[in-house]
Amino acid sequence: MRPRHFRRRELLALTGLTTLAAATTAAGCGRASGREGVPADTIRYQGWAGTVTPAELAEDLGYLDGLSLKWVGNTTSGPQDIQAAAAGDTDFGGAFNGAVVKMAAAKAPVKAVISYYGVDKERFSGFYVRENSPIRTARDLIGRKVAMNTLGAHAEAMLDTYLKREGLSIEEADQVERIALPPVNTEQSLRKGHIDVAVLGDILRDKALEHGGLRALTDDHRLLGTFSAGTYVMADRYLEQHPRQARAFVTGVGRALDWSRRTPRDEVVDRMVRIVRRRDRSEDTAPLRYWRSYGVADPVGRIAPDELSLWVRWLERRGDIKADRVYIPDIYTNRFNTNRLDKAPVPTPARDRSGS
Structure with missing residues (x-):
């Protein structure tokens, strides 16, 4: 079961x-x-x-x-x-x-x-633990609580990607408990020990890091680059x-x-x-x-x-879609986007998704 x-x-x-x-x-x-x-x-x-x-x-x-x-x-x-x-x-x-x-x-x-x-080196969400936490690797997450804003969405997809990349089996990954928490409460819950890992992004990430006492396990950009x-x-x-x-x-x-x-x-x-x-x-x-x-x-x-297509594979593996x-x-369609593409250069997205 x-x-x-x-x-x-x-x-x-x-x-x-x-x-x-x-x-x-x-x-x-x-x-x-x-x-x-x-x-x-x-x-x-x-x-x-x-x-x-x-x-x-x-x-x-x-x-x-x-x-x-x-x-x-x-x-x-x-x-x-x-x-x-x-x-x-x-x-x-x-x-x-x-x-x-x-x-x-x-x-x-x-x-x-x-x-x-999207995700780039400036805009990303990270998985954060307390500085003195014994959690150092993906395997340490087995039996632990990871809090994110919404289940079945971006943060959980990143978590699944991380666990798979680090070699956890499906059965082991299933033992990592995912908790939905309002983003404004996540940092406080982490510091009080109610959860073991907090997914934090943008202002909530930056303010939490300013407060000190946290360290990152991984983040979106480390996992998949710019996308x-x-x-x-x-x-x-x-x-x-x-x-x-x-x-x-x-x-x-x-x-x-x-x-x-x-x-x-x-x-x-x-x-x-x-x-x-x-x-x-x-x-x-x-x-x-x-x-x-x-x-x-x-x-x-x-x-x-x-x-x-990256997320089609993820949802199929989860059993969320057939x-x-x-x-x-x-x-999707790009036909309504009539902008020319010969504009100022932008970062080249990372297209290697083989480990996701």
Whole structure:
């Protein structure tokens, strides 16, 4: 019998697929066209508190070619965000590519249209333990608790990759307990000994390291190099009915991503702070001072097929999707991204995924 926590993971995966199937049914019944009263050049979306997304940056830079964004609230997670897009409650949503693949396996009528976040030497999540922890290797994680923001998503994929790379069998990896914790509580839980390992990224990572007393086991960038990890998706029906708006949106986001790469970091951060203050949602701008990069690997956010196929293999190994359930060319498209590729050079993504 598998450990109790692994059965819980399977239940979460099944629940996620059920939710995606419900979103698929809703979209198929016409909810993806639920834009009554919404002007054609208005794009509805969900945001993140205290964060400026590439889409929001693109609008502020004037790159959306006459489109305007309409904020309908903040999302609770990537999977929820893309489910909202599939159901027609918003016009685009973004999530970890593994969640996008899972949605494709559930036959939701959506397509990934542009990468919007990733991992590079500036933007990554790490697996941290207390300085005096006896945990030194992947094998030391057997029987230990690893806390992350969401099960079955980016952090757990990185954990599975690390354990496999370090030679743990499936049975041994199953004995590493995965715990879902709100990111703002994770550092404190680690320091109090309630968990053994904390997955920390961006501002939470930097602030935790400033406090001292922690060390890293590994991180995303050490494991897989530079790669795009998440994409924006749009419902097929939206793409069919509003191709001009889709092109303007995707192309504008791609331009904004490249602007953020070639512009001095302080200038990018200052602009983000102004954006957050202008939208007046009672948000703290302090976290923006820790912004370093969106981490997108390819120029203008173009999607590379191996950034999706990597997670197909991972989900198949976990048993979350059946083999041959998804066909990669059906999951994504770059045709709405009309940006030229002869722009300023960007970091070359690491394409060796053989150990994942």
